[in-house]
Amino acid sequence: MRAGIRNLKAEDTAGLLGFNTAVHVASSLTADRGSLIRAVGTLRPTGGTTMMHAALHKAGELLKTTDAKRKHIVLLSDGNSTGERSGFLDLAKQLAAARIGITTIAIGDADKALLSEIAAAGSGRSVFVQNVQELPAVLTETVRETQRYIVQETFRPGLAIPEAPIVEGIDSPPMLHGYVATAEKESAQVFIRSHRDEPILAGWHFGLGKSIAWTSDVKPAWAREWISWHHFGRFWGQVVNWTLPPDDANADFELTLSSRSGKGEAVIDTQRPSQTSYRLHIARPDASHERVAMQQLTPTRYAGNFQVAESGAYLVTAQREKDNAKQTETLSFAYPAEYAAFGVNAQLLKRLGHYNPSASQISQRSGEPVETRASLVQALLIAAGILFVVEMILRRFSIASGYFAELWAKPRGSADKHAPETLTRLTEKKATVIPATPVPPTRPIVPSRGVDTPMEPGSSAAMERLLDAKRKARSVS
Numbered sequence: 001m002r003a004g005i006r007n008l009k010a011e012d013t014a015g016l017l018g019f020n021t022a023v024h025v026a027s028s029l030t031a032d033r034g035s036l037i038r039a040v041g042t043l044r045p046t047g048g049t050t051m052m053h054a055a056l057h058k059a060g061e062l063l064k065t066t067d068a069k070r071k072h073i074v075l076l077s078d079g080n081s082t083g084e085r086s087g088f089l090d091l092a093k094q095l096a097a098a099r100i101g102i103t104t105i106a107i108g109d110a111d112k113a114l115l116s117e118i119a120a121a122g123s124g125r126s127v128f129v130q131n132v133q134e135l136p137a138v139l140t141e142t143v144r145e146t147q148r149y150i151v152q153e154t155f156r157p158g159l160a161i162p163e164a165p166i167v168e169g170i171d172s173p174p175m176l177h178g179y180v181a182t183a184e185k186e187s188a189q190v191f192i193r194s195h196r197d198e199p200i201l202a203g204w205h206f207g208l209g210k211s212i213a214w215t216s217d218v219k220p221a222w223a224r225e226w227i228s229w230h231h232f233g234r235f236w237g238q239v240v241n242w243t244l245p246p247d248d249a250n251a252d253f254e255l256t257l258s259s260r261s262g263k264g265e266a267v268i269d270t271q272r273p274s275q276t277s278y279r280l281h282i283a284r285p286d287a288s289h290e291r292v293a294m295q296q297l298t299p300t301r302y303a304g305n306f307q308v309a310e311s312g313a314y315l316v317t318a319q320r321e322k323d324n325a326k327q328t329e330t331l332s333f334a335y336p337a338e339y340a341a342f343g344v345n346a347q348l349l350k351r352l353g354h355y356n357p358s359a360s361q362i363s364q365r366s367g368e369p370v371e372t373r374a375s376l377v378q379a380l381l382i383a384a385g386i387l388f389v390v391e392m393i394l395r396r397f398s399i400a401s402g403y404f405a406e407l408w409a410k411p412r413g414s415a416d417k418h419a420p421e422t423l424t425r426l427t428e429k430k431a432t433v434i435p436a437t438p439v440p441p442t443r444p445i446v447p448s449r450g451v452d453t454p455m456e457p458g459s460s461a462a463m464e465r466l467l468d469a470k471r472k473a474r475s476v477s
Contacts, residue, residue, distance in 0.1 A: 004139035052081035079111035092121035273299035285312025
């Protein structure tokens with residue numbers, strides 16, 4: 001027992017309980033190793049171990065009062081106690097739910113099965129000591145294990161910062177079967193966490209470089225799924241690249257951008273502690289600008305955020321006020337922020353059932369008809385122009401119709417010259433039967449005033465010539 005206490009670290013606290021037919025608090029939780037060693041001297045192996053259930057309950061109550069990151073109970077007993085087996089297991093599960101582990105050390109004629117089940121339910125391990133002389137070494141190793149905070153459970157780790165370059169392209173990491181529980185530093189950045197919200201992968205600046213902490217292993221014991229994972233090489237390549245110095249070797253601070261819940265987040269990590277201030281200058285996709293003051297979180301870390309209202313590229317420049325040193329990074333959003341994360345409403349899809357529409361249903365119009373006005377000026381102007389051209393063409397053909405009629409009559413006239421001989425004889429007979437009768441001269445009509453007006457001598461001669469022309473024409477026909 002004393003060997004285990006001597007291996008406690010200065011920051012560790014421990015308590016000591018003894019039980020037989022009752023439970024005795026030999027020492028409350030303390031970091032004073034001398035006080036704990038003196039408390040061990042007050043314990044006597046007498047009276048049996050019938051109150052083991054009450055002792056476990058009391059130890060759990062003591063540990064619940066402390067805010068330690070890791071809590072563990074080391075139970076040294078033969079396991080021969082009163083009480084139902086189910087009561088021990090239920091208590092161990094309750095303690096495990098409160099993040100209190102249990103390691104059992106069976107000694108003597110022990111109920112190894114019960115002690116093993118208690119350790120398994122309490123997320124711990126069970127050890128059987130056959131020889132009492134082995135007990136100091138076993139206790140020392142047990143204390144060291146509790147200091148290493150080994151968690152041997154199967155779980156799927158989660159990404160704390162999915163957009164970080166060190167875990168880029170990794171959506172769902174494989175299962176792990178164990179890790180060493182730790183607490184992150186104030187200046188550390190946790191990239192992967194366990195199911196208990198403890199760091200699995202963390203990084204931080206150390207001097208002019210960077211450091212990485214991986215709390216699991218890369219062997220089949222805890223990481224057998226990781227070894228066969230298709231992203232295994234890519235993941236460790238990105239881890240190594242993260243530790244390398246930036247392209248600008250002269251820069252002594254680094255700007256990292258990320259997005260969360262519709263906001264852009266900027267983090268500045270410096271290589272050495274400083275009290276200087278930094279400012280962000282954001283150039284938005286719509287050409288607007290914004291200035292944001294950075295808040296100092298730790299001596300080497302600054303943080304600030306800005307609104308992201310639309311998709312596009314945000315050019316972010318971090319400037320140190322002391323010497324105007326600058327770092328520029330780009331944060332791009334291909335889609336609006338509300339589309340960044342979405343899920344499937346499986347319950348709604350199940351209620352809708354299977355729907356297989358026909359082609360007519362797909363093309364069927366729905367909703368109210370919408371009336372719109374369209375200008376017909378252009379169409380009417382085109383129609384008027386076409387009608388104007390047609391009218392001009394028709395008019396041109398009507399003017400030339402007389403000419404076409406004459407062309408049509410010429411062949412008919414020539415046909416008349418070749419009329420049948422019978423028709424010619426009839427025409428000549430008619431001319432002989434009806435001789436040309438001279439037309440008496442026409443007396444001109446003069447106004448009746450009771451006095452006859454004599455005819456001028458030249459007018460009768462003209463009349464005669466007209467009548468002669470008429471008779472000649474008639475004789476020809």
